[in-house]
Amino acid sequence: MNLSEIFRSQSFVVSIEIFPPKSSEGDVALEKNLCTLTACNPAFVSCTYGAGGSTRDRTLHWCRHIQSDGKRTAMAHFTCVGSTRDELVQWLLEAKQAGIHNIMALRGDPPAGETSFRSVEGGLSNANQLVELIRETCPEFGVGVAGYPEKHIEAPSLEADLQNLQRKVACGADAVFTQLFFVNDNFFSFRDKCDALGISVPVVPGIMPITDFARIKRITAMCGTVFPESLASKLESVKDDASAQFEIGVEHAIRQCEQLRNEGVPGIHFYALNKSDACQRILTGLQIPTAAASI
Numbered sequence: 001m002n003l004s005e006i007f008r009s010q011s012f013v014v015s016i017e018i019f020p021p022k023s024s025e026g027d028v029a030l031e032k033n034l035c036t037l038t039a040c041n042p043a044f045v046s047c048t049y050g051a052g053g054s055t056r057d058r059t060l061h062w063c064r065h066i067q068s069d070g071k072r073t074a075m076a077h078f079t080c081v082g083s084t085r086d087e088l089v090q091w092l093l094e095a096k097q098a099g100i101h102n103i104m105a106l107r108g109d110p111p112a113g114e115t116s117f118r119s120v121e122g123g124l125s126n127a128n129q130l131v132e133l134i135r136e137t138c139p140e141f142g143v144g145v146a147g148y149p150e151k152h153i154e155a156p157s158l159e160a161d162l163q164n165l166q167r168k169v170a171c172g173a174d175a176v177f178t179q180l181f182f183v184n185d186n187f188f189s190f191r192d193k194c195d196a197l198g199i200s201v202p203v204v205p206g207i208m209p210i211t212d213f214a215r216i217k218r219i220t221a222m223c224g225t226v227f228p229e230s231l232a233s234k235l236e237s238v239k240d241d242a243s244a245q246f247e248i249g250v251e252h253a254i255r256q257c258e259q260l261r262n263e264g265v266p267g268i269h270f271y272a273l274n275k276s277d278a279c280q281r282i283l284t285g286l287q288i289p290t291a292a293a294s295i
C-alpha cells in the first residue's frame with residue numbers, strides 16, 4: 001500500500017522509524033527488535049538514509065527485509081546528498097524493483113562541520129525538487145516529507161519554513177512527518193498554520209521516546225528542538241539511573257501521545273532508534289492493540 005491508501009484506510013496511522021545499523025551486532029539486535037516492533041502492528045516501518053548517502057544499499061536491504069513476509073509495508077528515506085539527478089533516478093528505480101512503494105523525500109543535512117547545504121553538480125538543492133523527481137519517475141509512489149513545528153534549524157523564520165513545506169506538498173507530497181518535539185502546543189500552533197496555508201495532507205507528529213537523557217540532549221541540540229525545563233530537571237535528578245530515565249521518558253511520551261490523539265492527529269510516527277521496549281510500552285499505554293495483545 002502507498003501512503004495515500006494507508007491514510008485513507010486507517011483512522012489512526014502508527015508508524016515506526018528505524019535506521020540501518022553500522023555493525024553486525026547492531027544488525028542482530030535490530031532483527032530481534034524489529035520482530036517486537038512489527039508485532040505492535042504499525043501501518044508501516046520506515047528506514048532512514050544515512051548521512052551523506054552512506055546507507056544507499058542498506059536502506060533498501062532493510063526495507064526489503066521489512067516487507068519480506070508479504071504483509072508489512074516499508075517506507076525508504078531518501079536524500080539528495082551526494083547524488084546527481086541521474087543517480088537519484090537510478091536509486092528510485094532500484095527501490096521500485098525491490099517492491100518499495102513509499103519514499104520519505106528529504107534534502108539531507110550538510111556534511112559534519114558545514115553549516116550550509118551544497119548540492120553536487122547536476123544534483124538537487126531542496127526536498128521539493130526531490131518530490132518533483134519522484135512524481136516524474138515513479139508517480140505511483142507514496143511520498144512523505146519532513147515538517148518542523150519548531151522551525152528547521154537553517155530557516156530564517158517559521159513562516160519561510162512553512163512556505164517551503166507548502167511547496168513540498170504542492171509538488172506532490174502525500175503526508176508530512178514532523179521533526180521530534182516535546183511541547184505539544186508548538187505542534188498545535190504549527191498545525192493551525194499549516195491549515196491556514198491550505199496544507200491538507202496528513203500532518204503526523206514525530207515522537208521520540210526518551211530512553212537515554214544524554215543521547216536525547218545531543219539529538220535535540222542538533223535539531224533545535226525545545227526541551228521543557230521541567231522535564232529536563234526531572235531527568236537530571238536521575239541522571240545516573242538508566243531505568244528511572246526510561247520510566248520518565250515513557251510516561252512523558254504516553255501523556256504527549258494521549259493529548260495529540262485527543263486533539264485529532266492522523267497518527268504518530270515513532271522514532272524508535274532501533275529499540276523496541278519504549279514503543280511497545282507506549283502503544284500498550286495508549287491502548288492501541290498490538291499483535292501480542294490481540295492473540
Ligand SMILES: Cc1cc2nc3c(=O)[nH]c(=O)nc-3n(C[C@H](O)[C@H](O)[C@H](O)COP(=O)(O)OP(=O)(O)OC[C@H]3O[C@@H](n4cnc5c(N)ncnc54)[C@H](O)[C@@H]3O)c2cc1C
Binds near residue numbers: 104106108168
Ligand atoms: C521525519 C524526518 C525524517 C528524516 N530522515 C532523515 C534521513 O533518513 N536521512 C537524513 O540524512 N536526514 C533525515 N532527516 C533530516 C533532514 O535531512 C534534515 O532536517 C535536513 O536538514 C533538511 O531536510 P528537508 O527534507 O527538510 O529539506 P528541505 O525541505 O529542502 O529544507 C531545508 C531548508 O531549506 C529551506 N528551503 C527549502 N527550499 C527552499 C527554497 N526553495 N528557498 C529557500 N529556502 C528553502 C527550508 O526552509 C529549510 O530551512 C529527517 C528529518 C525528519 C523530520
